[in-house]
Amino acid sequence: xxxxxxxxxxxxxxxxxxxxxxxxxxxxxxxxxxxxxxxxxxxxxxxxxxxxxxxxxxxxxxxxxxxxxxxxxxxxxxxxxxxxxxxxxxxxxxxxxxxxxxxxxxxxxxxxxxxxxxxxxxxxxxxxxxxxxxxxxxxxxxxxxxxxxxxxxxxxxxxxxxxxxxxxxxxxxxxxxxxxxxxxxxxxxxxxxxxxxxxxxxxxxxxxxxxxxxxxxxxxxxxxxxxxxxxxxxxxxxxxxxxxxxxxxxxxxxxxxxxxxxxxxxxxxxxxxxxxxxxxxxxxxxxxxxxxxxxxxxxxxxxxxxxxxxxxxxxxxxxxxxxxxxxxxxxxxxxxxxxxxxxxxxxxxxxxxxxxxxxxxxxxxxxxxxxxxxxxxxxxxxxxxxxxxxxxxxx
Amino acid sequence: xxxxxxxxxxxxxxxxxxxxxxxxxxxxxxxxxxxxxxxxxxxxxxxxxxxxxxxxxxxxxxxxxxxxxxxxxxxxxxxxxxxxxxxxxxxxxxxxxxxxxxxxxxxxxxxxxxxxxxxxxxxxxxxxxxxxxxxxxxxxxxxxxxxxxxxxxxxxxxxxxxxxxxxxxxxxxxxxxxxxxxxxxxxxxxxxxxxxxxxxxxxxxxxxxxxxxxxxxxxxxxxxxxxxxxxxxxxxxxxxxxxxxxxxxxxxxxxxxxxxxxxxxxxxxxxxxxxxxxxxxxxxxxxxxxxxxxxxxxxxxxxxxxxxxxxxxxxxxxxxxxxxxxxxxxxxxxxxxxxxxxxxxxxxxxxxxxxxxxxxxxxxxxxxxxxxxxxxxxxxxxxxxxxxxxxxxxx
DNA sequence: CCTGGTATTTCAAGGACTTTAACAAACCCT
DNA sequence: AGGGTTTGTTAAAGTCCTTGAAATACCAGG
Numbered sequence: 001x002x003x004x005x006x007x008x009x010x011x012x013x014x015x016x017x018x019x020x021x022x023x024x025x026x027x028x029x030x031x032x033x034x035x036x037x038x039x040x041x042x043x044x045x046x047x048x049x050x051x052x053x054x055x056x057x058x059x060x061x062x063x064x065x066x067x068x069x070x071x072x073x074x075x076x077x078x079x080x081x082x083x084x085x086x087x088x089x090x091x092x093x094x095x096x097x098x099x100x101x102x103x104x105x106x107x108x109x110x111x112x113x114x115x116x117x118x119x120x121x122x123x124x125x126x127x128x129x130x131x132x133x134x135x136x137x138x139x140x141x142x143x144x145x146x147x148x149x150x151x152x153x154x155x156x157x158x159x160x161x162x163x164x165x166x167x168x169x170x171x172x173x174x175x176x177x178x179x180x181x182x183x184x185x186x187x188x189x190x191x192x193x194x195x196x197x198x199x200x201x202x203x204x205x206x207x208x209x210x211x212x213x214x215x216x217x218x219x220x221x222x223x224x225x226x227x228x229x230x231x232x233x234x235x236x237x238x239x240x241x242x243x244x245x246x247x248x249x250x251x252x253x254x255x256x257x258x259x260x261x262x263x264x265x266x267x268x269x270x271x272x273x274x275x276x277x278x279x280x281x282x283x284x285x286x287x288x289x290x291x292x293x294x295x296x297x298x299x300x301x302x303x304x305x306x307x308x309x310x311x312x313x314x315x316x317x318x319x320x321x322x323x324x325x326x327x328x329x330x331x332x333x334x335x336x337x338x339x340x341x342x343x344x345x346x347x348x349x350x351x352x353x354x355x356x357x358x359x360x361x362x363x364x365x366x367x368x369x370x371x372x373x374x375x376x377x378x379x380x381x382x383x384x385x386x387x388x389x390x391x392x393x394x395x
Numbered sequence: 396x397x398x399x400x401x402x403x404x405x406x407x408x409x410x411x412x413x414x415x416x417x418x419x420x421x422x423x424x425x426x427x428x429x430x431x432x433x434x435x436x437x438x439x440x441x442x443x444x445x446x447x448x449x450x451x452x453x454x455x456x457x458x459x460x461x462x463x464x465x466x467x468x469x470x471x472x473x474x475x476x477x478x479x480x481x482x483x484x485x486x487x488x489x490x491x492x493x494x495x496x497x498x499x500x501x502x503x504x505x506x507x508x509x510x511x512x513x514x515x516x517x518x519x520x521x522x523x524x525x526x527x528x529x530x531x532x533x534x535x536x537x538x539x540x541x542x543x544x545x546x547x548x549x550x551x552x553x554x555x556x557x558x559x560x561x562x563x564x565x566x567x568x569x570x571x572x573x574x575x576x577x578x579x580x581x582x583x584x585x586x587x588x589x590x591x592x593x594x595x596x597x598x599x600x601x602x603x604x605x606x607x608x609x610x611x612x613x614x615x616x617x618x619x620x621x622x623x624x625x626x627x628x629x630x631x632x633x634x635x636x637x638x639x640x641x642x643x644x645x646x647x648x649x650x651x652x653x654x655x656x657x658x659x660x661x662x663x664x665x666x667x668x669x670x671x672x673x674x675x676x677x678x679x680x681x682x683x684x685x686x687x688x689x690x691x692x693x694x695x696x697x698x699x700x701x702x703x704x705x706x707x708x709x710x711x712x713x714x715x716x717x718x719x720x721x722x723x724x725x726x727x728x729x730x731x732x733x734x735x736x737x738x739x740x741x742x743x744x745x746x747x748x749x750x751x752x753x754x755x756x757x758x759x760x761x762x763x764x765x766x767x768x769x770x771x772x773x774x775x776x777x778x779x780x781x782x783x784x785x786x787x788x789x790x
Numbered sequence: 791c792c793t794g795g796t797a798t799t800t801c802a803a804g805g806a807c808t809t810t811a812a813c814a815a816a817c818c819c820t
Numbered sequence: 821a822g823g824g825t826t827t828g829t830t831a832a833a834g835t836c837c838t839t840g841a842a843a844t845a846c847c848a849g850g
Contacts, residue, residue: 007438008837009806012407016808035827043402044809045828073818074826158757168757214632216725228725235625237609237727240758247721248755250645323721326642330611330623330722332632360643362553362563363635403808404835411837430798439838440799469797470845 016043017051018393021060024082025390028107031064031079052080060086060106082107087149087389088141090188091381093197094130094155094180096171100375101133103141103148104382106389112140113375123174127183134187151188152385153180154197154377156223158240164194167239170259171223191388198242199234200380202227205337205370207383213334216327217370218244221341224264228331234384247323263323267316269295269341275315276301279308288312299345310348317352325360332363339370411438412446413788416455419477420785423502426459426474447475455481455501477502482544482784483536485583486776488592489525489550489575491566495770496528498536498543499777501784507535508770518569522578529582546583547780548575549592549772551618553635559589562634565654566618586783593637594629595775597622600732600765602778608729611722612765613639616736619659623726629779642718658718662711664690664736670710671696674703683707694740705743712747720755727758734765 023040024032032040037048055061062083086106093100096118103112114136118129138145157169157176164181184192202217206229209215215229224245228235235241245268246261253265265271272295280288286308287301301309328336336357342349350367358364370376418435419427427435432443450456457478481501488495491513498507509531513524533540552564552571559576579587597612601624604610610624619640623630630636640663641656648660660666667690675683681703682696696704723731731752737744745762753759765771 007407007411007442009404009407009808009835012402012404012807012836016402033827041402046810046830047402047808049828050807073824075816075828077827214630214636226725230625230630235609235726238729238758238760239727241609241725241727243724243727243757244721246724246757248717322643324725326639326718326721327725329638329641330621330636330719330726331630332634332636332638334633362638362641363633365633404806404837407807407836428798441801441839442837444799445836468795468847470799472798 013051013054014393016041016047017054019043020048020051021055021393022390024061024080025107028082029109031081033077033079035077037080056080059083084109085111085141085143088143088147089150089152089382089385089389090134090137090148091378091385092130092133092151092153093200093375093377093381094126094153095197095377096156099126099129099133100378101130101137102375102378102382103137103143104386106386108382108386111143112137113378114140123172123178126172126175127178127180130180131187145187146189148188148190150190150385150388151184151192152200152381152388153184153192153194154200154381155180155194156197156225158243159194159196161236161239164192166194193384193388195234195381195384196225196227196242197377198225199227199236200384201339201370201372201376202229202242202380203234203383204372204376204380205229205339206232207379208370208372209335209337211334214331216324216331216333216336216365218324218336218338219340219376220269220338220343222264222269223260224268228333244324244327249319249323263319267319267323272298272312272316272342275312276309279312283308295342296344299348302348303346313345313348314352317349318356321353321356321360325357328357328361328365333365335366335368337368337370339372339376343369345369408446408449409788411436411442412449414438415443415446416450416788417785419456419475420502423477424504426476428472428474430472432475447473451475454478479504480506480536480538483538483542484545484547484777484780484784485529485532485543486773486780487525487528487546487548488595488770488772488776489521489548490592490772491551494521494524494528495773496525496532497770497773497777498532498538499781501781503777503781506538507532508773509535518567518573521567521570522573522575525575526582540582541584543583543585545585545780545783546579546587547595547776547783548579548587548589549595549776550575550589551592551620553638554589554591556631556634559587561589588779588783590629590776590779591620591622591637592772593620594622594631595779596734596765596767596771597624597637597775598629598778599767599771599775600624600734601627602774603765603767604730604732606729609726611637611719611726611728611731611760613719613731613733614735614771615664615733615738617659617664618655619663623728639719639722644714644718658714662714662718667693667707667711667737670707671704674707678703690737691739694743697743698741708740708743709747712744713751716748716751716755720752723752723756723760728760730761730763732763732765734767734771738764740764 019041023037038045061080064079084105088103088105091102099116101114105111114133116129116133156171158167160167166176169175181192181194198219201219205217206215212232216226218226226242226244228242245264247263249263249266253262273293276288276298280286287306288308298309302313354367414436418432433440456475459474479500483498483500486497494511496509500506509528511524511528551566553562555562561571564570576587576589593614596614600612601610607627611621613621621637621639623637640659642658644658644661648657651660668688671683671693675681682701683703693704697708749762
């Protein structure tokens with residue numbers, strides 16, 4: 001019986017210092033006057049003073065010289081801000097082709113960013129690249145492994161939320177037999193969390209949109225995945241939440257045996273190209289005849305008004321909308337945000353999806369592309385790591 | 396900027412009394428010894444003593460005579476329990492055919508239960524029946540409207556979570572123009588919440604299964620709705636979450652113009668009967684030929700091994716599984732629980748759904764029928780009302 | 791009928807934290 | 821140099837929880 005035991009006056013001090021620290025964060029990166037903290041937290045000056053003293057002592061905050069900038073007439077204010085390099089967190093994005101590592105400090109300032117290609121695919125080799133990336137990132141930030149306050153690793157596949165073991169990862173052969181979580185836990189003395197990459201991308205997207213509602217963030221490239229964020233928190237379900245790639249579209253698609261799901265085979269980037277090729281065969285004289293055809297070219301042709309291309313894009317949009325409509329009806333998300341390679345498709349795809357989804361749902365969500373660049377997943381990993389640190393604030 | 400301001404020692408007293416009250420609730424309906432509360436909460440005896448004194452004074456707890464039952468040798472213990480008739484809550488289930496009202500006390504003890512039929516359909520008439528039901532329930536419990544601590548109303552249709560206005564209710568003509576929330580707020584001096592009936596049924600089902608995971612609770616009768624409960628809390632999304640009746644199954648179904656959704660028209664109770672009739676036409680000599688055919692008869696015939704009936708049930712199960720599979724993939728719920736009229740179908744339907752869902756999803760949820768009786772929705776409404784009261788515990 | 795044992799409650803002293811309120815410091819302007 | 825203003829510092833008071841000892845009430849057994 002985990003009773004909520006809240007006792008003793010010390011807990012008050014903890015609550016108040018936490019409130020002060022949060023208030024300082026919300027003002028980041030600007031230093032805050034102590035009097036301002038009093039106003040923000042609603043606490044009294046002595047209380048804030050004691051809390052700040054404790055936080056400075058513990059290394060969470062740094063005091064600024066009163067020399068710089070004091071436009072107000074009166075005694076120069078003591079100003080504090082989050083200490084740079086305090087509680088740095090490590091984020092990792094392990095993919096089949098590249099491994100990225102990044103280090104943020106408490107104020108979400110990027111201290112290091114590394115990106116390494118993976119030569120031959122293979123689980124053992126991959127683990128070596130991960131170690132290499134971690135080492136370089138630590139060196140770039142000038143930090144030791146023992147100084148890292150939290151680690152979050154993004155990986156493709158399905159992750160068991162409890163143990164951190166990878167249960168299913170078709171895109172990386174042998175990856176399920178590697179205990180990534182265990183490996184990293186041995187190197188770091190802090191909590192290590194393994195999480196699905198689409199989930200972390202969703203978290204990054206949710207961070208961009210300040211709204212706290214329900215968000216379905218889709219990663220759409222060769223493969224197709226999604227993450228669900230509800231009220232700023234990741235929804236995991238039994239662990240495999242968001243695996244939209246395995247939705248079965250109406251006209252079934254033959255299994256290619258490469259572990260991809262039906263919807264990925266139907267409207268993944270590769271399938272879009274294939275659809276365009278077929279359309280070009282049936283209808284000569286379209287812009288889709290060009291030699292080096294890829295998904296981007298299809299979208300470009302559609303944007304230019306090529307009729308065959310427009311039809312292909314509309315088909316793809318319709319399939320996507322039909323596939324996720326049941327999920328949209330059940331979840332009623334505020335927005336569906338699309339990232340990944342297809343996110344560069346432009347408004348042709350977007351308006352088509354919006355139109356179809358409007359027809360298939362009761363309260364159609366906003367559909368938009370993610371504005372985030374290639375390091376979306378890494379950003380999400382760092383964000384979750386920072387959330388973790390903020391969750392178990394100071395001691 | 397809603398900063399989390401946690402200050403002053405008085406908040407400690409509040410926190411601790413709340414912890415004590417929760418501990419007492421968890422032991423309900425048995426009275427609790429004070430020493431037991433000390434063990435449960437981790438607080439010290441004087442603290443618990445003061446908290447209990449305060450709660451008794453405020454009318455939340457009642458002391459029991461030490462006379463009754465003290466098997467232990469030693470000074471007879473003071474025992475307390477939730478005061479009956481403290482903070483009673485009112486639940487309402489407003490449907491097109493019946494209106495139910497119930498009153499629970501703090502310990503979830505049913506003080507009153509009323510069930511009234513609605514003669515002619517019509518929004519104005521319905522409001523009158525609601526008032527009548529409320530009045531009778533209050534009289535049965537011997538309470539005044541001003542003593543009610545929270546009200547939750549279940550209604551079909553889509554409810555705006557913020558205002559409590561009914562946005563869409565095809566089954567009750569004119570219902571959207573009635574401001575039910577406003578009407579009841581005028582009568583009661585406490586928070587009034589309007590909520591979709593399937594959502595409240597989901598909450599009731601979640602209460603039965605102690606698990607705190609993710610739950611998709613389906614109400615399946617003439618109509619088809621669902622509620623999503625995540626971690627014991629209702630998921631509302633933009634307001635229309637769980638409207639699975641509007642999922643579009645592959646072979647589209649002609650609109651009947653009565654406001655029902657495509658899936659309802661395809662596999663609702665009426666559609667099941669219709670499917671059986673068609674099957675009987677095509678294949679004479681089946682048990683489905685009987686005159687008064689309804690969904691229950693179809694399931695009974697299937698359970699008895701009638702081949703045509705088995706085929707119909709399998710079709711229905713397949714349609715259902717295909718329809719919700721995308722939502723199951725996105726949500727990854729621990730369980731899908733089916734309530735409503737179809738829940739009396741027996742294991743034929745259940746195993747068929749489980750089989751199809753296992754084929755269509757990655758981590759198939761448990762599929763089972765709800766064990767709750769007809770007042771599921773009312774139970775859920777009362778549960779939400781109690782949650783509301785427990786959320787804003789004592790003053 | 792009295793005594794020891796047990797479980798519980800009551801009481802008083804001590805410690806931790808916040809608040810209030812008065813005082814001191816540092817800067818600007820005239 | 822002196823008033824005005826903003827900010828930081830300090831001491832006393834109040835509230836709450838905790839610790840530890842004493843008191844209470846009942847049972848069992850001699």
